[in-house]
Amino acid sequence: NAGVTQTPKFQVLKTGQSMTLQCAQDMNHEYMSWYRQDPGMGLRLIHYSVGAGITDQGEVPNGYNVSRSTTEDFPLRLLSAAPSQTSVYFCASGLTYDDTNYGYTFGSGTRLTVV
Amino acid sequence: RKEVEQDPGPFNVPEGATVAFNCTYSNSASQSFFWYRQDCRKEPKLLMSVYSSGNEDGRFTAQLNRASQYISLLIRDSKLSDSATYLCVVNHKQAGTALIFGKGTTLSVSS
Numbered sequence: 001n002a003g004v005t006q007t008p009k010f011q012v013l014k015t016g017q018s019m020t021l022q023c024a025q026d027m028n029h030e031y032m033s034w035y036r037q038d039p040g041m042g043l044r045l046i047h048y049s050v051g052a053g054i055t056d057q058g059e060v061p062n063g064y065n066v067s068r069s070t071t072e073d074f075p076l077r078l079l080s081a082a083p084s085q086t087s088v089y090f091c092a093s094g095l096t097y098d099d100t101n102y103g104y105t106f107g108s109g110t111r112l113t114v115v
Numbered sequence: 116r117k118e119v120e121q122d123p124g125p126f127n128v129p130e131g132a133t134v135a136f137n138c139t140y141s142n143s144a145s146q147s148f149f150w151y152r153q154d155c156r157k158e159p160k161l162l163m164s165v166y167s168s169g170n171e172d173g174r175f176t177a178q179l180n181r182a183s184q185y186i187s188l189l190i191r192d193s194k195l196s197d198s199a200t201y202l203c204v205v206n207h208k209q210a211g212t213a214l215i216f217g218k219g220t221t222l223s224v225s226s
Contacts (some may be wrong), residue, residue: 033213034185043159043202043220058213090158092214103149104214 002026006091006107012112013081021076021110022093031094033058034066035105036087043090049074050096053077080115088112118142119217121203129224132193138186138203138221148179150188151202153219157191159202162188 007022025032033048035058045058049068063085065077074093078085088111092104121138128134140148163170165177165186169209176189186203203217 035216040218043216045213045215048213094214101165102147103161104159106160110159 004093004107005071006089006110008110009108010111011113012080013078013112015083015114017079017081019078019081021112022079023074023076023107025074025093026072027093027105027107028071029093029095029105030071031104032068033092034064034074034076035090035092036060037090037109038087041043046070046074046076046089050052064080076111081112083114086112086114117217118215119205121217121220123218123220125221125223126221128193130193130226131197132224133189133191134193134222135190136188136201136203136222138188138201138217139176140184140186140205140215142205142207143184144180145184145192145205145207146208148177148186149204149214150175150177150215151204153200153202155199159199160215161206162201190222193222195224195226198222198224 004025005087030051035043035047047066049055055066068081090109091107094104095102119140137213147160151159152162165179169178174191178187187190198220200219202219206214
């Protein structure tokens with residue numbers, strides 16, 4: 001059981017480049033989300049999805065796009081990379097029932113550096 | 116006021132010590148509560164959920180006080196392997212069932 005798989009694990013981008021961070025889960029979870037983690041800032045929610053075809057913005061959505069065409073996949077797109085987007089990105093998935101969240105499983109993260 | 120606040124520490128304790136972490140949350144509509152553990156340069160992992168009646172898992176005890184909007188984690192008989200950052204996490208309906216994370220409390224257990 002792979003759980004949540006993120007690729008790539010490391011990436012260096014030049015300012016202005018675009019790229020897609022991949023996230024896939026094999027647990028049939030409805031809920032998927034992207035967080036970024038910066039020193040001293042904790043984990044901050046970028047975008048989330050409560051099911052295929054449904055996405056919404058989190059706390060820090062600017063500069064990022066997401067889509068959810070299948071239950072399994074939730075890619076995060078950086079439209080035009082900026083140095084401020086240098087961070088560690090975590091994808092997470094989980095089950096919710098009756099508006100209660102039962103906890104997330106996280107991927108191993110993508111360490112992104114924008115130069 | 117931050118939604119979830121934790122003392123960042125670090126807490127430096129010897130093996131065998133008992134240590135307690137506290138956390139406060141600002142949204143009274145919060146419905147689910149968790150403690151996560153994060154090792155250096157790794158992903159967060161669910162340590163335990165926190166229930167209103169309090170709950171225990173081996174050396175770990177979590178408690179919730181809804182009236183004071185306060186969550187705690189007690190670790191007894193600390194091990195070297197307990198060294199990590201502990202994240203207090205809440206969720207509430209208004210956040211679309213998203214989890215809101217505190218910044219974490221760092222624990223270092225020494226021999």
